[in-house]
Amino acid sequence: MWDEAALAALLGMDGVETLLAVTDERRALGFLMARAVCDEAELLTLAVEPEARRRGVARxxxxxxxxxxxxxxVRRLFLEVASRNDAARRLYEAAGFQPCGMRRRYYADGDDALVLALDLRMVRS
Structure with a gap:
């Protein structure tokens, strides 16, 4: 879990990208943060308000x-997702991410992290 201090520290780092989804009334629905280094990036965190889930915000x-x-x-985007997080896994699969590794017992609850990668050379900018 990311706390306020960790998020603030990330915002000050080189290569950090932050995207925010908002309503017409400027109410935040969700955000993500990633960090790019050279030609690779990692999606660090993605969060969507519970009432906005399953409405295409994360996608x-x-x-x-x-x-x-x-x-x-950037040529490749990586992320880690809990192996038991079926909703997130479906989201990333639909976005074209492919499995490229696993980190055993990565999370505090003992769940494994699946490492996924997206070849951004196939993405239209």
Whole structure:
């Protein structure tokens, strides 16, 4: 879990991309943060308000990030997702992410993290 201090520290780092989804009334629906280094990036966190879930917010954020990174010359986007998080796994699979590794017992609850990658050379910017 990311706390306020960790998020604030990330915002000050080089290569950090942040996208925010808002309503017409400027109410936040969700956000994501990623960090790019050279031609690779990692999606660090993605969150959507519970009442906005299953409405395409996360999908739009991931697509927006992929296009933005691809336009900036990033070739691959990585992330880790809990193996038991079926909703997130479906989201990333639909976005074109492919499994490329696993981190055993990565999370505090003992769940494994699946490492996924998206080839951004296939993304239209």
């Amino acid at each position: 739009a954020l991931v697509a927006g990030l992929a296009a933005r990174l691809a336009a900036g010359g």
